[in-house]
Amino acid sequence: MSAPMTLSNCDEILELIPAFVLGALDADEAARVAAHITNCPRCRAEAESFRDVVGLLPYASGALTPPPRVKRQLFARIAAAHDDASTTTAPASHPMAMPRSTRPGRWVLPAFAAMLALIIGLGTATFEARGRAEQFAAQLAFNQQTLRSMERQIAEVRQTATAVEAQLLASVRELDETRLQLAKSQQEIQALRTSERQDEQLVSFIAAPQTVSRPLETTERAPDEASARMFMQPGHNRLVLMVYGLKSAEPGKMYRLWLAKGNQPIAIGVVTVGPDGVAEFVVDAPEPMDAYDQVMITLDEVDAAAQPSEEVIFEANL
Amino acid sequence: MSQVRMPAADSSALDDEVLITRVASRDSSALEQLYDRYARIVYATALRMLGNAELAEDIVQETFWRVWRRSASFAIGRGQVAGWIFGIAHNLCIDELRRQRSRPTTAQNEYEEQAMLDQPDVQSDVVGAAIERERRRIILQALAQIPPEQREVLELAYFRGLSQSEIAQRLNSPIGTVKTRTRLALQKMRDLLHNQKIGADDLHD
Numbered sequence: 001m002s003a004p005m006t007l008s009n010c011d012e013i014l015e016l017i018p019a020f021v022l023g024a025l026d027a028d029e030a031a032r033v034a035a036h037i038t039n040c041p042r043c044r045a046e047a048e049s050f051r052d053v054v055g056l057l058p059y060a061s062g063a064l065t066p067p068p069r070v071k072r073q074l075f076a077r078i079a080a081a082h083d084d085a086s087t088t089t090a091p092a093s094h095p096m097a098m099p100r101s102t103r104p105g106r107w108v109l110p111a112f113a114a115m116l117a118l119i120i121g122l123g124t125a126t127f128e129a130r131g132r133a134e135q136f137a138a139q140l141a142f143n144q145q146t147l148r149s150m151e152r153q154i155a156e157v158r159q160t161a162t163a164v165e166a167q168l169l170a171s172v173r174e175l176d177e178t179r180l181q182l183a184k185s186q187q188e189i190q191a192l193r194t195s196e197r198q199d200e201q202l203v204s205f206i207a208a209p210q211t212v213s214r215p216l217e218t219t220e221r222a223p224d225e226a227s228a229r230m231f232m233q234p235g236h237n238r239l240v241l242m243v244y245g246l247k248s249a250e251p252g253k254m255y256r257l258w259l260a261k262g263n264q265p266i267a268i269g270v271v272t273v274g275p276d277g278v279a280e281f282v283v284d285a286p287e288p289m290d291a292y293d294q295v296m297i298t299l300d301e302v303d304a305a306a307q308p309s310e311e312v313i314f315e316a317n318l
Numbered sequence: 319m320s321q322v323r324m325p326a327a328d329s330s331a332l333d334d335e336v337l338i339t340r341v342a343s344r345d346s347s348a349l350e351q352l353y354d355r356y357a358r359i360v361y362a363t364a365l366r367m368l369g370n371a372e373l374a375e376d377i378v379q380e381t382f383w384r385v386w387r388r389s390a391s392f393a394i395g396r397g398q399v400a401g402w403i404f405g406i407a408h409n410l411c412i413d414e415l416r417r418q419r420s421r422p423t424t425a426q427n428e429y430e431e432q433a434m435l436d437q438p439d440v441q442s443d444v445v446g447a448a449i450e451r452e453r454r455r456i457i458l459q460a461l462a463q464i465p466p467e468q469r470e471v472l473e474l475a476y477f478r479g480l481s482q483s484e485i486a487q488r489l490n491s492p493i494g495t496v497k498t499r500t501r502l503a504l505q506k507m508r509d510l511l512h513n514q515k516i517g518a519d520d521l522h523d
Contacts, residue, residue: 018501019482023412024475026483048397053507055401056457057476058408061366063358063450066378070361071353074379078346078386 010036013043021050031141038142202282205240206231216295216314223247228297228314232289239268239289241281243297246273246313253299258308259285260294265308271297292318334399341389349389353382355446356400360407367411367477377414381407408476415479460510468503471496 013036019025020033037044205211216228225245232239241257249255255271266286273279285292296315298308332351340348357378364374384406392402461469474480474488482500486493 015497015501018504019475019497021504022472022475022500023408023479024481024485024500026481050504050508051397051401052511053460053504054476055398055404056453056460056511057472058359058363058404059450059454059457060461061359061362061477062454064362064365065358066361066375070375070378071350071357074353074382075346075350077379077383078349 010040010043013037013040014046017043017047018050021047021054027137028141031138034138035142035145198280198282202240202280205233205238205282208233210234214316216297216316218314219312221299221311222313226313230295230316234290235288237284237286237288239281239283239285239295241271241279241283241297243271243273243279243281243314245277246279247277248273248275249299252302254302255279255313256298256300256304256308257281257283258294258296258298259292260296261292265296267306267308289318294318335394338385338389338392338399339394341386342392346386349382349386352385352399352403354443356403357382359400359450360404363404363477364407364411367408367479368414373414377407377410380410412479456511456514460507463510464503464506468499468506471499472503472507475500 013033016025016029016033017037020030023030025033033043033047037047206213210233211231212234213229213231216230218226218228223245226243227245228241228243230239230241239259246255255273257268257271258265259268260266268285269281269283271279271281294315294317296308297313299311299313300309332348334352334355337348337352341352360381361374361378364377365371368374368377381403385403388406392399461472464472470489471485474485475482480488482496483493485491486496489496
């Protein structure tokens with residue numbers, strides 16, 4: 001008959017409260033209501049609102065003085081239980097109460113009082129035991145409810161933790177990606193700065209008043225639209241070369257810049273042509289530019305020897 | 319409707335809450351005053367519920383023993399001392415009734431109960447007797463104003479200690495009907511008492 005206990009909602013409890021305050025619920029239902037109203041102010045207030053009614057109901061039975069022995073036994077029991085307590089006082093005299101001598105008090109022999117208490121105590125032991133059992137049942141019901149509520153909370157927290165963990169993982173991945181991106185951006189910025197610096201150098205060199213410039217001649221191997229111009233300063237080693245209209249070198253080939261003293265060509269460097277057909281080349285020659293007689297750009301095999309090939313694209317006599 | 323508040327006969331008539339506080343500090347004379355005030359109601363109620371004088375005497379003693387033992391746990395302001403005492407007594411009676419019902423023996427002796435209530439009885443304290451009479455009048459009047467079928471479930475629940483399902487069985491009614499009647503009865507009684515402006519303070523000062 002005792003259904004598995006579920007978390008009580010207020011509507012269900014409110015239905016039970018009238019019977020609860022009248023003591024007309026089964027033990028398990030009563031325990032459930034008791035546990036609920038411990039935690040629910042609304043339902044507790046509802047239960048308490050019936051207090052005056054229930055508190056007056058006993059008066060409907062009238063009133064009847066119990067036999068004097070009831071009172072006597074009660075105070076004997078109290079005297080026995082608290083015989084050594086200094087705060088215990090004897091019952092106050094009462095206008096029409098029993099003669100003082102018949103009532104037990106501090107003057108009752110301890111042994112007699114203890115024996116009396118034992119006899120009375122045996123009779124009331126079952127009352128006590130039942131009362132305790134009730135308390136335990138209510139406590140148990142309450143504890144079970146608390147346990148279930150905690151289990152639910154733990155499950156919720158676990159779910160939240162899993163979600164947070166997943167989110168954390170995703171965030172870490174994003175962070176890693178961002179870091180990579182950042183590194184790449186930094187490299188790009190670095191490259192841009194380098195190129196910017198080179199451009200600045202180039203521009204300032206080209207714009208300098210002592211700089212002289214001269215075009216290079218194209219050969220029959222050069223494309224029609226190809227042109228090249230070189231910039232240098234008398235007494236200085238620096239040579240700047242601007243090339244336009246060249247195709248990028250095919251795989252396995254490269255453009256090389258040569259300077260020659262008399263018949264002696266010296267390989268100065270590789271000229272890289274971009275996809276737009278433009279090449280900017282800045283180099284510091286081993287000697288001042290005045291020392292050289294000739295400049296030329298050839299298209300060579302990548303593993304070419306120290307001598308320029310026959311395929312000359314630009315040349316100029318200095 | 320007249321006020322229920324009763325004037326104190328003399329300065330020795332102490333407030334219930336003062337008495338219970340003294341009981342909690344192990345003043346047995348305070349317990350004696352509470353006993354003199356309420357043991358008569360407890361005894362009459364126990365007699366009505368159990369129909370057995372000996373058992374009713376046990377209930378009275380056990381009730382005030384528990385008042386003595388548990389007075390410290392009584393929360394001032396959370397209810398009336400009288401209601402608390404009656405609650406203890408009522409629970410003891412219900413336990414006894416359920417214990418009896420689980421053993422197929424003694425039937426209630428209605429004759430004995432009636433005989434007991436017919437006995438002339440005198441409350442020694444004049445003021446106390448007046449308060450008792452007034453409270454009795456109030457509750458009987460309220461009970462008279464609710465429909466008989468509601469009064470019946472109230473009687474069976476409170477004084478016979480029957481559970482809702484037991485009442486349904488006895489009256490051969492659906493349990494839902496019993497629950498509704500119980501609720502309506504208590505709500506109506508509550509409203510009647512409040513309309514008479516009988517608050518907690520008025521009742522128990």
